[in-house]
Amino acid sequence: MKVLVAGAHGKTARRLVRMLIEDGHEVRGLVRKEEQLPNVEADGAEPVLCDLESETVEGGIGAAVEGCDAIVFAAGAGPGSGAARKETMDFGGAAKLVEAAEARGARRYLMLSSMGAGDPEAGSEAMRPYLRAKARADERLRGSGLDYTIVRPGSLTNEEGTGRVEAAEHLGRRGEIPREDVARILATALESPNTSGKTFEALAGDTPIQEALARL
Numbered sequence: 351m352k353v354l355v356a357g358a359h360g361k362t363a364r365r366l367v368r369m370l371i372e373d374g375h376e377v378r379g380l381v382r383k384e385e386q387l388p389n390v391e392a393d394g395a396e397p398v399l400c401d402l403e404s405e406t407v408e409g410g411i412g413a414a415v416e417g418c419d420a421i422v423f424a425a426g427a428g429p430g431s432g433a434a435r436k437e438t439m440d441f442g443g444a445a446k447l448v449e450a451a452e453a454r455g456a457r458r459y460l461m462l463s464s465m466g467a468g469d470p471e472a473g474s475e476a477m478r479p480y481l482r483a484k485a486r487a488d489e490r491l492r493g494s495g496l497d498y499t500i501v502r503p504g505s506l507t508n509e510e511g512t513g514r515v516e517a518a519e520h521l522g523r524r525g526e527i528p529r530e531d532v533a534r535i536l537a538t539a540l541e542s543p544n545t546s547g548k549t550f551e552a553l554a555g556d557t558p559i560q561e562a563l564a565r566l
């Protein structure tokens with residue numbers, strides 16, 4: 351499969367790009383900073399320069415999607431950003447990429463969302479703008495005609511992955527999960543047709559990832 355990874359220089363995305371290449375996929379890695387292009391290439395992907403906030407669906411975003419079978423949205427404004435960028439990136443960038451996928455016929459779309467996006471008003475005041483933006487991005491994707499999977503992990507860590515997680519529509523608890531395991535969930539979901547049309551939460555756990563996804 352030819353897969354576009356949006357935010358390819360991100361901490362989860364770089365792990366994902368390397369896994370997808372190992373799994374035999376062709377990967378295009380979208381980044382907004384020129385100095386990140388060599389790292390994306392070193393990870394094995396075809397690098398493409400595109401800013402999801404300033405570029406358009408008809409222009410650079412559409413061109414980045416062209417020829418791809420699947421898209422993984424793994425970009426984000428990041429914890430240091432204010433409410434304005436939650437709107438332009440976490441919602442706007444994700445929504446533009448959904449629109450580009452619709453326009454260019456990329457049928458499969460995996461969204462790296464967040465635990466808490468199912469009920470933003472229950473989040474802390476500081477988290478609410480982020481969770482609302484993520485919730486709206488997820489809604490935009492659900493309302494598209496695309497073959498989607500929405501993954502909502504807990505707090506991401508840089509710990510080594512264990513390959514074992516807990517995943518369900520609602521886990522009823524909060525917690526952490528290594529980015530490496532989130533990347534493996536995304537790579538596995540891409541090849542698990544039963545995850546189509548599903549939205550699920552994920553935390554570190556005891557079940558091998560493939561089995562956890564098969565149970566969804």
Ligand SMILES: NC(=O)c1ccc[n+]([C@@H]2O[C@H](COP(=O)([O-])OP(=O)(O)OC[C@H]3O[C@@H](n4cnc5c(N)ncnc54)[C@H](OP(=O)(O)O)[C@@H]3O)[C@@H](O)[C@H]2O)c1
Pocket residue numbers: 356357358359360361362363380381382383400401402403404423424425426427428439443462463464465503504505506507529
């Ligand atoms: N942190 C958590 O605990 C947590 C929990 C649940 C879900 N999430 C979500 O999981 C995803 C991955 O998180 P992460 O911490 O691995 O990501 P990260 O390291 O913060 O990477 C995000 C990437 O998005 C890129 N980006 C920002 N604005 C962009 C734009 N306008 N156009 C293109 N790319 C842009 C950034 O590039 P630059 O280097 O150019 O800024 C960065 O490489 C995010 O969607 C995040 O919201 C995070």
